[in-house]
Amino acid sequence: MFPAFAFAGIIARLWNPFCGKEAAVTFPMPSPSPFSSRVQAHIRWMIRRDMPEVLDIENESFEFPWSDEEFLRCLRQRNCIGMVAEIDDKIAGFMVYELHKTRLHLLNLSVGARWRRRGIGSQMVQKLVSKLSQQRRTRIVLEIRETNLAAQLFFKVNNFRAVSVLRNFYDDTPEDAYVMQYRYVAPAEELRKAA
Numbered sequence: 001m002f003p004a005f006a007f008a009g010i011i012a013r014l015w016n017p018f019c020g021k022e023a024a025v026t027f028p029m030p031s032p033s034p035f036s037s038r039v040q041a042h043i044r045w046m047i048r049r050d051m052p053e054v055l056d057i058e059n060e061s062f063e064f065p066w067s068d069e070e071f072l073r074c075l076r077q078r079n080c081i082g083m084v085a086e087i088d089d090k091i092a093g094f095m096v097y098e099l100h101k102t103r104l105h106l107l108n109l110s111v112g113a114r115w116r117r118r119g120i121g122s123q124m125v126q127k128l129v130s131k132l133s134q135q136r137r138t139r140i141v142l143e144i145r146e147t148n149l150a151a152q153l154f155f156k157v158n159n160f161r162a163v164s165v166l167r168n169f170y171d172d173t174p175e176d177a178y179v180m181q182y183r184y185v186a187p188a189e190e191l192r193k194a195a
């Protein structure tokens with residue numbers, strides 16, 4: 001059994017900034033086919049032998065994909081976590097994020113092209129949201145390319161809001177990044193207990 005990637009860190013942001021440019025013009029995406037349906041994914045920690053499938057998804061998703069080495073360099077850091085979404089033992093999507101004191105920083109999230117618009121991306125976001133709490137980490141933040149409109153819409157639907165603009169954030173293109181943020185809202189019961 002390979003060890004889980006619960007490794008850490010400072011990201012590959014310099015080499016390959018988060019939420020890379022999509023491989024093809026995908027906006028507006030066609031509406032989901034009337035035959036497509038929601039699927040329930042099993043979300044678990046990424047392990048080393050997942051890498052070939054993860055790289056396939058990365059390569060079909062971004063114009064400037066992370067390399068194998070960049071994934072490993074990131075996931076070796078102690079605060080960097082990789083997770084995959086599995087359907088019938090096949091990897092349909094993955095995400096990579098960093099743990100910080102009061103926030104989670106989502107560095108990469110991608111769903112294989114054939115699995116999109118079936119709720120898998122949202123399930124991974126929900127998994128992240130489930131890690132937030134009033135006492136500890138209260139926010140998820142990410143940077144997204146200004147041209148990646150499909151992903152901006154996806155995160156908006158998942159209750160992220162744009163909070164700032166980072167001018168000329170990327171080395172590979174002159175575009176800006178939008179910082180998007182999800183804020184934890186404590187359920188009334190949790191607030192009552194904390195009072």
Ligand SMILES: CC(C)(COP(=O)(O)OP(=O)(O)OC[C@H]1O[C@@H](n2cnc3c(N)ncnc32)[C@H](O)[C@@H]1OP(=O)(O)O)[C@@H](O)C(=O)NCCC(=O)NCCS
Nearest residue numbers: 019029109110111116117118119120121122150151153154
């Ligand atoms: C963005 C991405 C992760 C979404 O994953 P997904 O599994 O298709 O998302 P979901 O099925 O959970 O979509 C939830 C909602 O988000 C919105 N949405 C998702 N993709 C969209 C698109 N291409 N265009 C417009 N809205 C979109 C829709 O409202 C959708 O609900 P609907 O299908 O009922 O209309 C996926 O398109 C992807 O991997 N893109 C390439 C990589 C990328 O850009 N990642 C993000 C930056 S790191």
